[in-house]
Amino acid sequence: MQPIKIYNGPHGQGPNPWKPIIVAEELGIPYDIVWIPYSEIKSEPYTSLNPNGRLPAMIDPNKNVTLWESGAIINYLIATYDKDLKLTYGDDRLQEKWQLQSWLMFQMSGQGPMFGQKVWFTHIHIEQNVQTAIDRYAAEARRIMGVVNDSLRKQRQKLGLSADEPVWLVGDKCTYADLSFVSWNTLLGTAFPGGSLDLEKEFPEYYRWNANMTKRPATKKVLEFREEGIRTMKDTASQVVERQKDARKLPTYEKSLGVDN
Ligand SMILES: N[C@@H](CCC(=O)N[C@@H](CS)C(=O)NCC(=O)O)C(=O)O
Incomplete structure (x- = not known):
């Protein structure tokens, strides 16, 4: 089986991509994390994977299935790969x-x-x-x-x-x-x-x-990996704030707040 690809933002501070990653790890499904800069998720080619321009998205090359929304990806992984009903009921x-x-x-x-x-x-x-x-x-x-x-x-x-x-x-x-x-x-x-x-x-x-x-060993492993990514990125918080400010550089809004950029 080829690894499925799960798109995530550097260095993993956002919680949503980790939801299907935890399920994949728990089920022993091989996966690769594709790290995509946040600056690239609002435009093509990423928006063809996820029209909402957010993370995660998933590609399963084994079945030619592309999905977005973490809940939908979890449902797909369970329906496709949890045949032993490890994390679900029949x-x-x-x-x-x-x-x-x-x-x-x-x-x-x-x-x-x-x-x-x-x-x-x-x-x-x-x-x-x-x-x-x-x-x-x-x-x-x-x-x-x-x-x-x-x-x-x-x-x-x-x-x-x-x-x-x-x-x-x-x-x-x-x-x-x-x-x-x-x-x-x-x-x-x-x-x-x-x-x-x-x-x-x-x-x-x-x-x-x-x-x-x-x-749980699988969940713990994923959470520790995520923590490590966050720890090694020095300026996570300030980058997030700056990114959000950039997204809101609407002249009237800034003016109404008395912010001069
Ligand atoms: N309901 C969506 C939410 C996706 C979402 O908000 N993802 C965050 C990361 S945890 C994101 O992409 N944020 C970047 C942005 O809003 O531009 C899901 O569960 O997949």
């Missing part, structure tokens, strides 16, 4: 099989965007300290963690698990739905700086669930 467990989709959609429409906006308004937005927006996305991020936390607690009760046994979103094993949340969880410290979130205290099930995922 038709004999139909309710659980489809319940996984509810959680993946919830990750895509809830956790990713809300955590992302919290990071944005806390660190990147050109206008600093827009407190109503910061509060709104802090509340939404907490609400989402609460949904997961409560569901895990109910699952623990339903399955009669003791406090130190791992519990998962659906059924009795870790699946692609659980793993789809991991890479965004790594940004919680950035999203809630200065101890403004005590995850273990506020959402104990969520905290333990994340700890159980991040110690």
